Amino acid sequence: MKNLSYFTLSLSGGKDSLALFLKILEEGVRLDEVVTVDLGDEYQATYDTLLFAASICLKERIKFTVLSIPETEEYQEYRAATGVEIGMFEFMVFEHEKQNGCKGYGWCGKQRWGTAIKRQLLNGYYQSLERFVIEYVGIAADEVQRIDIKPHKNYAKSYPLIKWGMTEADCLEYCYQHGVQWKQSGIRLYDILDRVSCQHCQQKNLKELRNIRKYLPELWNGFKDWQNRIPFPYRSDGSTIYDLDKRFASENMQLSLFDIGIKEAME
Numbered sequence: 001m002k003n004l005s006y007f008t009l010s011l012s013g014g015k016d017s018l019a020l021f022l023k024i025l026e027e028g029v030r031l032d033e034v035v036t037v038d039l040g041d042e043y044q045a046t047y048d049t050l051l052f053a054a055s056i057c058l059k060e061r062i063k064f065t066v067l068s069i070p071e072t073e074e075y076q077e078y079r080a081a082t083g084v085e086i087g088m089f090e091f092m093v094f095e096h097e098k099q100n101g102c103k104g105y106g107w108c109g110k111q112r113w114g115t116a117i118k119r120q121l122l123n124g125y126y127q128s129l130e131r132f133v134i135e136y137v138g139i140a141a142d143e144v145q146r147i148d149i150k151p152h153k154n155y156a157k158s159y160p161l162i163k164w165g166m167t168e169a170d171c172l173e174y175c176y177q178h179g180v181q182w183k184q185s186g187i188r189l190y191d192i193l194d195r196v197s198c199q200h201c202q203q204k205n206l207k208e209l210r211n212i213r214k215y216l217p218e219l220w221n222g223f224k225d226w227q228n229r230i231p232f233p234y235r236s237d238g239s240t241i242y243d244l245d246k247r248f249a250s251e252n253m254q255l256s257l258f259d260i261g262i263k264e265a266m267e
């Protein structure tokens with residue numbers, strides 16, 4: 001190790017890590033570098049937020065680093081052969097040839113292969129710095145069960161939000177107060193989603209999926225497109241995106257009939 005203690009922040013672009021970033025600046029805590037991993041499937045609102053953070057880093061002279069999945073030979077050959085413009089993440093979802101000969105990892109969420117890639121990229125990057133890294137991680141005070149206590153070679157994690165007693169709700173409010181709203185198609189994403197993670201993440205719950213269908217129809221069409229190309233269902237109960245689409249449409253129909261019934265009863 002050449003130098004001791006280098007302070008980084010792992011910024012996902014979601015409410016907790018952004019609140020941590022803003023609070024660190026406000027408190028004057030040392031921060032040498034902000035690192036974000038772009039898998040390539042973020043919401044536009046997340047990219048806007050990352051750009052906002054990058055511009056602050058530029059002003060404050062804090063290094064801002066974006067890590068992405070390196071292109072593989074297989075990916076380059078695929079693009080050269082097909083001419084299809086596709087990012088590495090989508091390539092891995094649909095096209096990458098797995099050891100069992102099947103194509104594509106499919107949805108990421110139950111098998112969190114994308115999370116494993118993120119960890120690998122971050123870990124590799126920290127090792128390459130040849131310093132002892134203290135990584136600030138945005139885990140809120142009401143999710144301490146997510147703390148990672150495993151030892152890591154050449155770096156340690158620090159959780160200031162827990163020390164500051166900032167819950168997830170506090171983090172969101174704090175970001176809103178600082179003007180970051182994750183607005184997309186006129187909607188604040190945190191009004192309709194519990195987590196602003198990858199757009200096609202398989203961990204979305206029914207409430208989030210209903211809301212995406214209702215408020216972000218383009219993304220919902222994207223889910224259908226992915227389902228057309230992924231040979232297994234979105235949900236572990238066997239429901240495909242098309243099953244969910246029918247289910248949500250039928251729920252809406254029942255609600256409208258109920259509304260009509262109430263209206264008639266009132267007349």
Ligand code: SF4
Nearest residue numbers: 108114115197198201
């Ligand atoms: S947010 Fe979801 S899709 Fe993205 S890497 Fe994590 S588990 Fe995978």
